[in-house]
Amino acid sequence: MQSAFHHLTWKEAAAAIGAGAVMILPIGSTEAHGPHLPLATDVIISEEMARRAAVQLQARGITALVLPPIAYSVTDFSADFAGTISIRKETATALVRDICISLYKQGARLVVISNSHLEPEHVASINGAIAEVQQATGRAVAFPDKRRRRWAARLTEEFRRGDCHAGAYETSLVLAARPELVREDVRRRLERVPISIAEKIRDGARTFNEAGGSEAYFGSPAEATRDEGEATYAALAEMLVTSVIEALEGVKA
Numbered sequence: 001m002q003s004a005f006h007h008l009t010w011k012e013a014a015a016a017i018g019a020g021a022v023m024i025l026p027i028g029s030t031e032a033h034g035p036h037l038p039l040a041t042d043v044i045i046s047e048e049m050a051r052r053a054a055v056q057l058q059a060r061g062i063t064a065l066v067l068p069p070i071a072y073s074v075t076d077f078s079a080d081f082a083g084t085i086s087i088r089k090e091t092a093t094a095l096v097r098d099i100c101i102s103l104y105k106q107g108a109r110l111v112v113i114s115n116s117h118l119e120p121e122h123v124a125s126i127n128g129a130i131a132e133v134q135q136a137t138g139r140a141v142a143f144p145d146k147r148r149r150r151w152a153a154r155l156t157e158e159f160r161r162g163d164c165h166a167g168a169y170e171t172s173l174v175l176a177a178r179p180e181l182v183r184e185d186v187r188r189r190l191e192r193v194p195i196s197i198a199e200k201i202r203d204g205a206r207t208f209n210e211a212g213g214s215e216a217y218f219g220s221p222a223e224a225t226r227d228e229g230e231a232t233y234a235a236l237a238e239m240l241v242t243s244v245i246e247a248l249e250g251v252k253a
């Protein structure tokens, strides 16, 4: 099945849009993810969950296409580390807004965001974009935020504790999608960093270093497994599918 929007020709894109295809926009970051994961970790995760959701939507008779991913976002927490590329919040908002408006102007049925970068200002940049799209077009963008209890309940304990940057949660997801990109010899020797970034943020930390993550990871990468990654993708794809179905029903209602 062809699910990559950008692999279509313009005539095929016109046909897909006309036939009511749902557009999934993966959003990640270019950001330090410990000494064992690539900078593209969040892009890999967002694209993979989008791809799996597209397959499931297709099986339910809903055509879904995965857009080219956004690989840059607000990543100030890891700005101390080499390789991290952070953009301003207004740039991030404008980019997401403009992409959605462009698709809606062409008659797209629904845009849904597949996001795996969870820095609060980044999530705020997406919510800001969604509000601007609504204002400009009257159209809604679906955005399931996996930090919300409804979705987080299906994710791993480490994720829910909040020590979820480059720990077992994200490492398992990269192991399941792109195992060749995980530095296994490094990963296996990493000590657990039992710190909840979510709590540290509430206490005022503004960088991973301030939160105690001097190697740009938290949690327990050594405990990551491909099986955990597969189980988590199942939950993340279902989150996107449910969100699309609810949004389409909302459009009809």
Ligand SMILES: [Zn+2]
Pocket (backbone or CB within 6 Å): 033, 041, 042, 116, 117, 165, 166, 170
């Ligand atoms: Zn990440």
